[in-house]
Amino acid sequence: MTTGRKLPRSFYLHDDVVELARALLGKVLVTELEGKRTAGIITETEAYAGINDSASHAYQGRRTARNEVMYAIGGTAYVYINYGLHHLFNVVTNREEIPHAILIRSIEPLEGLDVMLERRGKQTLSYTLTTGPGSAARALGITKELNGADLLGHLIWIEDRGISFSTRQIATSPRIGIDSCGKDRLKPYRFLVKDSPWVSRSPQKLGQKMRL
DNA sequence: TCAGCGATTAACT
DNA sequence: GTTAATCGCTGAA
Incomplete structure (x- = not known):
């Protein structure tokens, strides 16, 4: 198993949340919960650019019990419940009081496949195991309990294992599911690994068989 | 106070 | 393609 280097605080303090999403x-996103370790390569992200982004929960400085964690220091986990049942995981970035966040939409499973299958109630491996923000979070065991967790702590963190992608290997698109979010709904703030089947809403994925 | 709806998914037809 | 699952915020009573 490759060992990685936990991303330092400085990584998360960068000003440009769109660049960070890329x-x-x-x-590699890792969780270690109840003695069970699961990890996956981040393959799809979306940037939410703070108080000037009409699709952000913090648009115009909105601040509620739910989104309070967005105002914490970069390197904090923001987890909220969507549609009453899905836990969505975001990485908070930038300094305190600047509510930037990056939604993790998909991962490629690396470690703890058996645990992920169990958490997802599945018998067999398929691309639906960890693609889509609700599915990725559930496979990693991420729930509201981790809202506000420190990404430099021991429950959940992100590692650099030397994997990187060139501009050519990365596709960009508008963000998913924010059609009614006003002026910024078409901004190209979604990033995904072009040739990976481990992403949501990928036309090339339809009908594709598992090949591992 | 409460109806309406969302950064979604899976199981239907 | 359609729908049910049903938390938390918003905006209208």
Whole structure:
């Protein structure tokens, strides 16, 4: 097993959340919960650019019990419940009081496949195991309990294992599921690994068989 | 106070 | 393609 280097605080303090969303592709997201370790390569992200981004929960400085964690220091986990049942995991970035966040939409499973299958209630491996933000979070065991968790702590963190992608290997698109979010709904803030089947809403994935 | 809806998914037809 | 699952915020009573 490759060992990685936990991303330092400085990684998360960068000003440009869109650039950071791109930089997270290829990094490895790890959880260690109840003695069970699971990990996967980040393959799809979306940037939410703070108080000027009409698709962000923090648009116009909105601040509620739910999104309070977005105002914490970069390197904090923001987990919220969507549609009443899905836990969505975001990485908070930038300094305190600047509510930037990056939604992790998909991962490619690396470690703890058996645990992920169990958490997802599945018998067999398929691309639906960890693609889509609700599925990725559930496979990693991420729930509201981790809201506010420190990404430099011991429950959940992100590692650099030397995987990176060139501009040519990365595709960009508008963000998913924010059609009614006003002026910024078409901004190209979604990033995904072009040739990876481990992403959501990929036309090339349809009908594709598992090949591992 | 409460209806309406969302950074979604899976199981239907 | 359609729908049910049903938390938390918003905006209208």
